[in-house]
Amino acid sequence: MKHINITGRGSFLGISKELLVLKEGKELVKQWPLRRIRTIRLMGDGMSISTNLLSECAHYGIAVYIFDFRGRPLIQISGAHQHAVVELRKHQMKAVDSEVVSKIAAKIIYGKVRNQRATLLYYAKAWSEEPNRANFLIDAASEIDRFAQIIRKMEWASRVDWQSALLGYEGSAARVYWQTIKEQGLMGLDFPGRTGRDADDVMNSALNFGYAILTSFVWSAVTQAGLEPYLGVFHANRPGKPSLILDIMEEYRPWTVDRIVMRMRGRLLENRSLTESTKKELIARIHSQWAKPYPYRKKRVRLEAILQRQVYRLCGEFAGNKSYQPYLFRW
Template sequence: MKKLLNVLYVTAPDTYLALDGENVIVRKDDDIAMRLPLHNLENIVCFNYQGTSPALMGACAEHNIGLCFLSPRGYFLGRVTGKIKGNVLLRKKQFLISENEKESVKIAASFLIGKISNCRRVIERAIRDHGLIIDRFELGKASASLKDTLKTIPNCTRNDDLMGFEGSSAKIYFKVFDQLILQQKDSFFFKERSRRPPMDNMNTLLSFLYTILANEAASALETVGLDPYIGFLHQDRPGRPSLALDLMEELRPVFADRLALSLINRKQVSGKGFLQKESGGVIMDDETRKVVLKEWQERKKEQIVHPFLKERIDFGLIPYIQALLLSRYLRGDLDAYPPFFWN
């Protein structure tokens, strides 16, 4: 089983990363702010503009350490990867299936079933825990509609139909999402999904978490030898990690949405940590970003019983296990890809 190693998040925009022997060093001005052994790291995620040294990029590629660059606002800029590794036959099978709509739809449907099921679980958990202060009728109606959609998806034979159900289920889910925000309603509310740029505090928080999740999904796929840019649900587009977006669909409600709601309802973040630009877009300040990343890492340490493997694992290993199960399906070791269902 893959060990859950550390992820280094570099949030200060005025820092520079370099290599010193077998250590990564974080420089701020002329001082060394941090030094960490490379062998303790799984990923490095940079929110800075100064970048990293070529030597560190090479070392990360050689040691299979993910190196991802985001803007200070959390927009994806790029990833550094090393030599292509893994089973070439596995990647060839991935490419062949991606070009076969009949076979591709089978996998895409599993991703979507996992996503909608987990969205329903988020809603049902809210009804159970906060039924006295939320509109149980509206939430129950949304859950029932999502359940009806789940019954239809296995009969789909076209990717366009699946994408249609993905869009309609997202509308149902996000229509009641505002009711799941129980605290700080003046600062955090949800009317509709907005991105590039997000136009309110809630969308900014969600977009930030989705970006982090996409990076971890891409790293997980690369670890098992799959190409994160060749997808089954999301169609290929230059520069878009389509398979990483596929994989994260079933994980969004569990990893990102629940964490965002917890951060707000527990008042771990506040509206003061979000700034509206002249363009109308909203960004997080540095301190709020640090709080979010700290809680993201803490959540990954929690343990659950994986619904398919029936083994107790760290929460943060879920993307890697799902990537492994996908690879096993592509190799013919499993009859179908088992999506992750949150219990």
């Protein structure tokens, strides 16, 4: 199943005989069979899409995502016939209001911190012929792992302040992670550090764009499972904020986005801005990552399928009949 990403201003998406049609002006650029599409993503401003296509997307179960020019998700469109299961969402709501929520949050954040560690060790291995730089990364990874073990061993359910304490350890690990990336030039020598959504440097812009792509992968998996995307476990629940999507994303950010952006740093820094061509290359690399098989329960499984299975296991944790464990990447 394909994920279609459109980035060009002036692009038009329509339908012709069960084919998704992409046009630029009057010129036909490309077409794809609808039956082979899983999601459509409009990444930026100045594009249009026909209502006939939206109707067919609903029929085929194709989700449509619209992002703003900064890569922030604005709209998610899906058909009226979703996979929402009333009992599952009742379990989700009950779990979020119980002590179980602290355990689930700790598992997700533990997974994120461990995957930050794995990302640094991946580069330490790549720099094996530069022992000083490799050892610096190994030391930072060990410091990050110290926070991970605190998160794993703490009895969070017994703490009234579990959320602030847990996010404090997450923040401490993140400071080590991003400071190490900055000092070792993994995002380039002029990288200012992680500056968030309103960044204007090319590396942070690429990270934000990559996280937007990750958002749609996670949203698709959550919708397929039937969970409520706006009811999360540790991101604040506010109107219009897909808190559960943001929660689940945390585990996958370091390996599936940060690592890929680091690998593209030469190309990105050469252009000094996130151009149309670098966006397309970043999309292609991230898609390739999600199509790649990884070890999962003694098998080799595509990463996108692993994400879906992990979301189903989270459903089981909410219902009380399975134990959720984060997916840890190996370097």
